[in-house]
Amino acid sequence: MPRTHLPTQLAPASAWLIEDYRRAAVRSQPAAGGLAQVELPQVPQDELWLVERIVVHCTSSNQTAARLYLDSIAPAGVLDGSRAGNFDVADQGSPIQVPGGSVLICQWTGADNNAVGTMRVQYVVLKQRR
Incomplete structure (x- = not known):
């Protein structure tokens, strides 16, 4: 006798909804040993950032x-x-997708000592809804 498969209810799916459009700018400490580095704050667990635009700048006279x-x-x-x-x-x-709990880091190599790196980021914030 053939088996009958009945549909079963699935748990409610989560959805990502646009929460905000943001920009951030971070500036490094003076470079040492050829390196300068910045990082954005950690992404909250219930968010997903979609990075649309990044601008990097470094004051080094050497090419980085x-x-x-x-x-x-x-x-x-x-x-x-x-x-x-x-x-x-x-x-x-x-x-670029940056999931909750993650950190976005930019590092410059080849920088003069005391050079400063700057990163500007434009991103969309998605919030998880249930």
């Missing part, structure tokens, strides 16, 4: 490279980068 990382300075954490770290703009056609 800038790399964007998620959570840690490690090859597995690289999100984006530029060989023109003294000034460059990344206008993301496909936004």
Whole structure:
């Protein structure tokens, strides 16, 4: 005799809703040993940030490279980068997702001692709703 499969109710799905459009700017401490670094505050657990635009600038007279990382300075954490770290703009056609609990970090390499790096970020904040 064939088995009959009845539909079962699923738990309510969560949804991401646009909460806000934000901009942030962070400035590094003076560079030492060729490195300058900044990080944005940790993303709240119930949020997802969609990074649409990033501008990096460094006051170094030497040419710098800038790399964007998620959570840690490690090859597995690289999100984006530029060989023109003294000034460059990344206008993301496909936004970078930064999930809740994560930290966005920018590091400049090749900087003169005492050079300062600045990162400006434009992003959409999504809030999780149940």
